[in-house]
Amino acid sequence: MTATTRAARAWRRGAATLAVGALAAVGMTACSSSSSGSASSGSTASSSDIAAALQKKSTITVWAWAPQDKDIVAAFEKKYPNVTVNLVNAGTSTTQYTKLQNAIKAGSGVPDVAQIEYYALPQFAVSGSVQSLDGYGFDSLKSDYASAVGDAITVNGSLDALPQDTGPMALFYNEKIFKQYGLTVPTTWDQYVADAVKLHAANSSEYITSDTGDPGFATSMTWQAGGKPFTVNGATSVTINTADAGTQKWATEWDQMEEKGLLAQTAGWSSQWFTQLGNGQIATLVTGAWMPDNLETSAAAGNGDWRVAPMPTYTAGTAASAENGGSSYAVMKGSSNALVAAGFVQFLATQPGEQILANEGGFPALTSILNSSSFLDQDPAYFGGQKINEVLSSAAASVLGGWSYMPFQVYANSIFPDTVGKAYSNKTDIYAAMQAWYKASAAYGTQQGFTVTTK
Amino acid sequence: MAVTEQAPSAARRSARPARGSRKAWNPNKRRKSPMLTAVMTLGLIYSLLPLFWLIVNASKTQSNLFSTNGLWFGGHFALFENIKQTLTYSNGEFLHWFGNTLIYVVVGAGGATFLSTVGGYGLAKFDFPGKRGVLAVVLGAVAIPGTVLVVPTFLMFSKMGITNTYWSVIIPSLINPFGLYLMWIFARDAIPKELLEAARVDGAKEWRIFFSISLKLLRPGMITVLLFAVVATWNNYFLPLIMINKPSLYPLTVGLYQWNALSQTAGGTPIFNLVLTGSVLMIVPIMVVFLVMQRYWQSGLAAGSVKQ
Numbered sequence: 001m002t003a004t005t006r007a008a009r010a011w012r013r014g015a016a017t018l019a020v021g022a023l024a025a026v027g028m029t030a031c032s033s034s035s036s037g038s039a040s041s042g043s044t045a046s047s048s049d050i051a052a053a054l055q056k057k058s059t060i061t062v063w064a065w066a067p068q069d070k071d072i073v074a075a076f077e078k079k080y081p082n083v084t085v086n087l088v089n090a091g092t093s094t095t096q097y098t099k100l101q102n103a104i105k106a107g108s109g110v111p112d113v114a115q116i117e118y119y120a121l122p123q124f125a126v127s128g129s130v131q132s133l134d135g136y137g138f139d140s141l142k143s144d145y146a147s148a149v150g151d152a153i154t155v156n157g158s159l160d161a162l163p164q165d166t167g168p169m170a171l172f173y174n175e176k177i178f179k180q181y182g183l184t185v186p187t188t189w190d191q192y193v194a195d196a197v198k199l200h201a202a203n204s205s206e207y208i209t210s211d212t213g214d215p216g217f218a219t220s221m222t223w224q225a226g227g228k229p230f231t232v233n234g235a236t237s238v239t240i241n242t243a244d245a246g247t248q249k250w251a252t253e254w255d256q257m258e259e260k261g262l263l264a265q266t267a268g269w270s271s272q273w274f275t276q277l278g279n280g281q282i283a284t285l286v287t288g289a290w291m292p293d294n295l296e297t298s299a300a301a302g303n304g305d306w307r308v309a310p311m312p313t314y315t316a317g318t319a320a321s322a323e324n325g326g327s328s329y330a331v332m333k334g335s336s337n338a339l340v341a342a343g344f345v346q347f348l349a350t351q352p353g354e355q356i357l358a359n360e361g362g363f364p365a366l367t368s369i370l371n372s373s374s375f376l377d378q379d380p381a382y383f384g385g386q387k388i389n390e391v392l393s394s395a396a397a398s399v400l401g402g403w404s405y406m407p408f409q410v411y412a413n414s415i416f417p418d419t420v421g422k423a424y425s426n427k428t429d430i431y432a433a434m435q436a437w438y439k440a441s442a443a444y445g446t447q448q449g450f451t452v453t454t455k
Numbered sequence: 456m457a458v459t460e461q462a463p464s465a466a467r468r469s470a471r472p473a474r475g476s477r478k479a480w481n482p483n484k485r486r487k488s489p490m491l492t493a494v495m496t497l498g499l500i501y502s503l504l505p506l507f508w509l510i511v512n513a514s515k516t517q518s519n520l521f522s523t524n525g526l527w528f529g530g531h532f533a534l535f536e537n538i539k540q541t542l543t544y545s546n547g548e549f550l551h552w553f554g555n556t557l558i559y560v561v562v563g564a565g566g567a568t569f570l571s572t573v574g575g576y577g578l579a580k581f582d583f584p585g586k587r588g589v590l591a592v593v594l595g596a597v598a599i600p601g602t603v604l605v606v607p608t609f610l611m612f613s614k615m616g617i618t619n620t621y622w623s624v625i626i627p628s629l630i631n632p633f634g635l636y637l638m639w640i641f642a643r644d645a646i647p648k649e650l651l652e653a654a655r656v657d658g659a660k661e662w663r664i665f666f667s668i669s670l671k672l673l674r675p676g677m678i679t680v681l682l683f684a685v686v687a688t689w690n691n692y693f694l695p696l697i698m699i700n701k702p703s704l705y706p707l708t709v710g711l712y713q714w715n716a717l718s719q720t721a722g723g724t725p726i727f728n729l730v731l732t733g734s735v736l737m738i739v740p741i742m743v744v745f746l747v748m749q750r751y752w753q754s755g756l757a758a759g760s761v762k763q
Binding site: 063065067088089090091092098099102103105106107108109165269271274275279288290291293294297298299300301325361362363 | 616
């Protein structure tokens, strides 16, 4: 549920979490280098087997941090009174991944189900730590989600998880500030940069957005620019294209703002960040569709000022978006109750579960909810009564396909500050730094026993 | 403060040659240096500012946190409401975590102090083969940061099946090589050999000598070790983070971090005000412990610094 951006930003904040990031890497060592096969070698079961298992007395443990899960679990237990779900918040994002890696390495204490963000799923899937859901009768479910979501939960051709929330990106902007400074709502990135220049020139304490160098954001922006820098071929082979055209396209565009100091250097999710979002000193946010709820609760001072528009693109008139953040739920390998675990994941990723999520402020993956009138007609006062879900739902449909993350993305994100983060603080070329980041990640992948081909 | 000191100290500077005379040095009449005062004032501000910030912000509501000046009180003074909310939030899990922290501290730090005292005393006052080897191991262990051992310990405990229990945090907390070393050195200097010999001549058994005589002499050292251990265990974050995956066993550190993470979760309600208030409540006991034990602490620190 925590978006990629948040995870990455959050972890840069504290030394303790830094240590966790490093540990995730330690934990990974064993998993990836000893990975013998893909996750697809799983048992098979039909939906009737799952239905039968759900009627028997059983207990499963679920590691998740999404706040809506309490109610989803309650609804699940009500429907299947013989199943007890032991819902554990073992930590958010990277904290939980560290624990998961440790438990996998120790060979005990692994939960039956774990919440895993899309960017981290390949890491657990390729190392064979999650149970493939092929043969559970879930294949038909894929068509219930946007194709990009289907891509995200499929690693090496094997269905490895089911989605909960997603984060198709959109442009959140402060209409009051836009009016005050005579800015046009940008539809292309060139217009966005022009707005950035105009706004900061008019008032030096105003910034178009904040960005201190964030791996989740950078990868999503590369994705939206049509980039495909990472290709996973099988369980142990990765190709990293350091000269990826999409990476260059985004980096060159963003560079115009970064090198001129047009990006507020406020750490994301800090109290200052929320203050600036509330008072309009940060005028836009390009981020995932899960953001509205966070704006309403944490930047309450901006009530009524914010609006949502489609993400700007490189070519006017063509809609394009990317996923930023969002989580899937995987059945962990070794679960003694894989059928019940699969049943729970299905409940969560389809109707009742997804509706509960949507009702409690989450942005669901299920297309039928995204297109339902009750969802589209919501007009929150915080956004001046705008029907924001119309914009966000169409963003979900325009996410570009064909993207994949590295199977060691969690670690790669942890070393992002060493290269790209540094470029941000020195106001130097982002593209060169991104290439350096890809190379450093490739070197790590090789150390972990992957065959990394760099182009 | 630095400014007001400026004038008198300038006057004193002219009197400098006088100091060269063979006047007895009186520490209470030390010359005041404006430079030193300024540096110390900066140091004072540096160490007190975070505390000040914490207390100021614990008095604000969640919405006022972002709309008022972070370094001064602003809006509605909500400290007491925050405290009430902190103690009752999510079925009072704060108090539960507080209790857990107490268990870890009392058993872990208390046990560590006891073991260090007994061990240090034994090493200081008894001769046995392999003592030099023990010294090498202890000194080596002091050099290894505890954090490094957490994951290997986790894997070991996992095999033993004791992760996710109180013991998984308490057992590593009991091991305190620095405390042992400190007690060893302290016991060596604080207990005269003659005293022990006299007691033995009178027919006292070793345990009785230890509990009735040595322990009293060791008290300043013990308090020092206890304070170190209490602070380390009270603030321990990484060990319980790795060992425990059950919120009901979390200590305050891990629990508060989890509350903080709510703000970074889509659909999660941020409770920064409660995180801040919880942090204030969490440091109060440590401050009390320090104030109460201050005098022992000071004599403990100075122990062995002067040859009697």
